[in-house]
Amino acid sequence: MWENPIFLLPGPTQVPPRVLRAMSAPMVNHRGPKFKELLDECIPGIQKIFQTKNDICLLTSSGTGGMEAAVANFIGRGEKAIVVSVGSFGYRFKAICDKYGVEAELMDFTWGTAADPQKVKERLQQDKNHEIKAILIQHNETSTAVLNDIEAISKAKGNHPALLIVDAISGLAAADLQTDNWGIDVVIAGAQKAFMIPPGLAMVSVSDRAWEAAEKINSQSLYFDLKAYKEFLQKGQTPYTPAISLVFGLKEALNIMLEEGLENIFKRHILYRDMVRQGVKALGLDLFVADDIASPAVTAVKAPEGIPAGEITRIMREDYNVVLAGGQQHLKDKIFRIGHLGYVQPMEIIAALAALELTLEKLGFKVTRGAAVTVAEKVLKERRD
């Protein structure tokens, strides 16, 4: 009966009704003038959200496809790279590098902490001969709910010529990322995060420096060969049939985002982060990461001693129609994650906190009813005043 839950995942996110309506438009020819018009309207909007003048490649794939494209095009077989990892998506970058014969060195920070720019700086200073061709890092690590300081990483890189490749799939438009100002060569984003459209599109921005590197590399993948995307972009096309209905949705999502404005979007995500974190703390639960590195897109909460996180998410879903995410890999059942990115309203956060109070109570964890909600209301009210 209750078809639409309170849907708080770190992607896919809820889709605004305006986007759903846009997606139901009649098909167009992806080699004809209407699709060109559509793409020509989308690209400048994407550039605004990316804060870049760089070229944008629009791929029909999940975000992982965008990550693979970044490795396939900008780092050659046998070349060295550093993967700065703070969670499971760092490992994914490493796995892709392994597939493509990139000699990737894993700089592995403990899950729940952020990347240390000083360590990155020291490592690059050792690289006197500039053998390291690329640094790969997550903007927002979805698995641990940590936001890396990409500006600091960029400063740590300094004049080292390695390309800076940032997986901003779950972070872009939830937290500030200044592609051009911070000198980021390649940025990867995904549709189903703060862009609020259903999954199936990845966006990749590419700097001139990155295109120069790509000239020397013969991408091992045809589907992810970004040079073809660049070439087809000139005529308002993609090399292979794109997910047209999602591009309809993207155009409308960009309208919504630009109406709200990037600064307001960032503020709204910080509000949600603070409502969730303070609300959860008021229930006596522990947060997985420290305040200064906490993600504005998703919050990771430790399950109380003796209660598996999976039980919490199950009861939230079954009894209250609130959808949260569990933990990944060794964090399964240790943490649960409350996504608060994209098309989320403040009162949905409050409702989810209320459901969490009732769920914990049912599982025998002592809570003061209304405690989380009261604190979240206070945060909301203060920001509005």
Add this chain to the structure above:
Amino acid sequence: MWENPIFLLPGPTQVPPRVLRAMSAPMVNHRGPKFKELLDECIPGIQKIFQTKNDICLLTSSGTGGMEAAVANFIGRGEKAIVVSVGSFGYRFKAICDKYGVEAELMDFTWGTAADPQKVKERLQQDKNHEIKAILIQHNETSTAVLNDIEAISKAKGNHPALLIVDAISGLAAADLQTDNWGIDVVIAGAQKAFMIPPGLAMVSVSDRAWEAAEKINSQSLYFDLKAYKEFLQKGQTPYTPAISLVFGLKEALNIMLEEGLENIFKRHILYRDMVRQGVKALGLDLFVADDIASPAVTAVKAPEGIPAGEITRIMREDYNVVLAGGQQHLKDKIFRIGHLGYVQPMEIIAALAALELTLEKLGFKVTRGAAVTVAEKVLKERRD
């Protein structure tokens, strides 16, 4: 004002309103029980359309991604394969093989003809040591509107142990393809063809023999590593976030297809083929391919001497809101293509033929008004009686 044209491309196709409505359902967690239920409902339907009991991998990509997955997983670097090509998508298979270091021999048949099973047989008979590991071929070649006889190719292969890999992206469910009966190891299909959903999903069926071959091969692509799709399928998931809204659409499209029944779908496509071919002939135009190899999904028509095909498709679109496809590569402006697969009604074919009469007249090509329509009506009436 007229938002929905008569849309006759060989993909993307028109999307049934039922599918559009299904696609607008609220998002679900791709790691939760609702997506598992959805996938569990889709897979048996896909298997029915593929006429197979083999495993189905559901990829978020265009059909080309499915072709790349087939090469990446089932043919090793340095191994030999034969690409049987009758048009531009044959060349695409070759290009993917080149990327992956597969030693692919191109068996190149003239564009507009079908693959000759006898030649395939002779080539395989020369291969005494069974060095050829795979045969790659199109079911329906979209660029030339030719239907290959895959059953005959399979017979020509006989007991040779090479895998038979068929790109059935534009052919599946428009023409018969008996995956299991004909012993096809890998079949690739695309969403935006006879499945009638927007582009963004590829489906790949994999035989036990193909999985055995895959065991010895380390897929060079992470995104297209089908072993991961097989593993995740067991728990009702895909390894990376799938295009969820398209999977909603797929489920409804499968309902529609199975309600109509495969036999009826095939008959309907043959009806459209014959209406179009006889109608076009009645106008004095030449068809690009012979009747016995003519595709039931798309018809290629030669532009009259002195009239570029691009002018015909432009006027059809601008004056009559009828969307057709042009020719590809060296066939650009030589042919135009009328797609008639998926969600097409007989009267749309008639209307398009009427628009073609008026368009040719405008371009100074002498036609008898009503000639194409009259013949198409006759074909339609005969099949109904």
